[in-house]
Amino acid sequence: MKKLILLLFIVTSLTRVYAQDSLITNIGSRKALSLNGSWQYIVDPYETGFYDYRYHELNEKNGDAYWNTDVPANKTDKKEHGYIAKYTLQVPGDWNHQKPEFVYYEGTVWYKKSFDFHPAESATRYFLYFGAVNYRADVYLNGKKMGMHKGGFTPFNFEVPVSLLKATGNFLVVKVDNKRYADEVPTLNTDWWNYGGITRDVKLVEVPQSFIQDYVIQLKKPLPGKAPAAMPEVTGWIRLNQAQSGGNITITIPELKLKKQVAVIGAITPVSFKLPKLQLWSPEHPKLYQVIVATSNDRVEDKIGFRTVEAYGKQVLLNGKPIFMRGISIHGEIPQEVRRAVGPEDAKQLLGQARELGCNMVRLAHYPHDEAMTRLADSLGILVWSEIPVYWTINFGSQEVLNKAKAQLKEMITRDHNRASIIIWSVGNETPVSQTRTDFMHSLITEAKRLDSTRMISAALEVNYSALKDINEVNDPLGQFVDLVAFNEYLGWYGGLPDKCRTTNWSTPYNKPLFISETGAGAKGGFHADSLTRFSEEFQEWYYKEQIAMLKRMPVNFVGLSPWVLNDFRSPKRNNPIYQEGWNRKGLYDDKGNKKKAFYIMQAYYNEMKKKTI
Ligand code: GCB
Structure with missing residues (x-):
C-alpha cells in the first residue's frame, strides 16, 4: 500500500512538472485560430456552476455544471444556466471596465465561446493558448476539462485531443476566478486594482506531431567586465516537445548569412555558434535580426536582438x-x-x-x-x-506559495x-x-x-x-x-x-x-x-x-x-x-x-x- 502511495505521488508530481514545462513560446509565429472577440458569460459569485449544494465539485455526469451544454435535450429538462447574446464580454479584456455592474466585482465569471473548426488532415496537434487569465482559469472544451491554471499575468496552454474537436459548434468554457487569497501570489493586499477576466489573447494553436516548443538564442555571457568579442558567440538550446533521436535543427539568420545545423540529441539540444559582423542591440541601435529555427517538419520565425548585460x-x-x-x-x-x-x-x-x-x-x-x-x-x-x-x-x-511564485517566474522567463x-x-x-522571507526570496533568485x-x-x-x-x-x-x-x-x-x-x-x-x-x-x-x-x-x-x-x-x-x-x-x-x-x-x-x-x-x-x- 505504502509503495502504491509513493508511486502515485511520484506520478502526480511528474505530471505537475510536465504541465509547467509545456509552454509554447513565440506564439505569434504559429498558425492559429484566434478565439478573441465576443464571449458570452454568466456571473457566478456563489460558484453554483462548479459546486453542488454540498459544495462538492460537479462531475461530468452532472448536467448542472456550467461547463456542460446549456441546451435542454427535451422540453421537460430543467436547465438553470444558459449563455445568450445579451450577456457578452470582449476578450481580451478585463471585465471590470466592460459593464458598470462589474466595476468592483471580484469572483467567478464563466466565459463561453462557440466556434467551428476543421482539423487539418495531416498528423497535427492542437493547443488552447491563453496569454493571461486573472487569476485562476478552469478550461473545458465540449464538456471535458482541459486543465487549470493559476497566476494572473503569465501564459499557459493545454493540449486538446483532435478527437474532441468538432466541425461545428465547439463549446469552449472558461471559469475565471479572481478572488484574492492569503496563500496566492499576489496575496490579499496590493496597491492596485485586481482586474479580473481573460485579459490577454486566446488562440487555438496548430503544431505538427513533433514541434519546436521553445528555444534560447542569446549571446553568451562575456568574461567579467569585458565587451562581447569581435565575433560574439551565441549559446542556447532548442527544446522540442518530445525527446527525439535523429534529425537536425537548422538555425538561419539570413542577414548575417548564417546557417547552422545541429543534430537533435533528445528533447533539448544545446547550440552554440559565432556571429560574424554582428550589430549589437542597444537603446541607441535596437537592431533586431530575423532568426528562423527549423526541423524537417516545423519552422518558427522570430526577431532577436543580441547584446550582453551584467x-x-x-x-x-x-x-x-x-x-x-x-x-x-x-x-x-x-x-x-x-x-x-x-x-x-x-x-x-x-x-x-x-x-x-x-x-x-x-x-x-x-x-x-x-x-x-x-x-x-x-x-x-x-x-x-x-x-x-x-x-x-x-x-x-509556505512551500506551496514558493512553488506558485516559482511557476510564475518560470512562465515569465520562458x-x-x-x-x-x-x-x-x-x-x-x-x-x-x-x-x-530571505530564504524564500533567495530560493527564487x-x-x-x-x-x-x-x-x-x-x-x-x-x-x-x-x-x-x-x-x-x-x-x-x-x-x-x-x-x-x-x-x-x-x-x-x-x-x-x-x-x-x-x-x-x-x-x-x-x-x-x-x-x-x-x-x-x-x-x-x-x-x-x-x-x-x-x-x-x-x-x-x-x-x-x-x-x-x-x-x-x-x-x-x-x-x-x-x-x-x-x-x-x-x-x-x-x-x-x-x-x-x-x-x-x-x-x-x-x-x-x-x-x-x-x-x-x-x-x-x-x-x-x-x-x-x-
Ligand atoms: C510602493 C509600492 C507601490 C505603491 C507605491 C505607493 O512602494 O511598491 O506598489 O503603489 O509604493 O504609491 O505607495
Missing part, C-alpha cells in the same frame, strides 16, 4: 559599456479607459509616454506585462525590468527569454526582512539564475523611514544575493517633507550597483496650490526637485532610477474623497493623459543625464 563591480555594463538607466515604473493599465492594458496599441501608448519623458528603461511593475510590451521595447530600444507579483507580505513560510530589451528579472517588491544566467536578477527592497539617518544604508540581507541592489524610497512623501532630501544620503554595504526602483509623490492633475499643500501639482513638483538634487549626491555606484509612476492608476487603497477617489495619484501623467508639472522636472533631469552619459 552587473560588474559598481556598474551595469551593456555590451561592455557602463549605462545609466533613465527609467520609469509602469502599471499595465490604460487609465483613460480605466482598464488593463493589452496588445500593441496599448503598448505603443505606454512606451510612447515613457519615451517622451526621456526614458531608456522601464520597470514593468508589479507583474509580467503583455508580450506586446516586451516585443515593442525590443524594437524601440527600451531596456526592461520584468517582475513577478511577489508583493509585500505574501506567505513566505515567454521572454529571447527579448534583448529585458535586462533584469525581478523576484519581488518590498518584502519585509526576516530569515524566512537561485531559480531565476538557473533558468537564465544571461541577465541580472534583482528585487525592489524597502526603506525604514523611522530609522532614517543622514547616511542610510540599503543593507537588506537580500542584497547579498541580487546582482543589482534596488530600493524604493519616498523621502518627502512617506517620511517627512521633501526638504528632508537635503540632508539625506544613500549607500549600500554591498559592492554592487545601486538603483532606485521607486520614488514618487501624489498629485491630483489640475489641482494647484502652494508647494506645501499635499496632492497639489506644486507639492509633487517640489518633491521631484528635492529628489533630483539628492540624486546628484548619490555615490558612484548609482546606476539609475525608475520613479513611481508613469500614469495615475486605480487602487482600492486610495480613498481620499477629494484628491484620490480610488486612484493612486503618483503618476507623472494624470488619468486623462495630461502631464503634471513634475513631468517636466523629471524630463529635464533625464535630458541632462542623457547628455552626460552618452
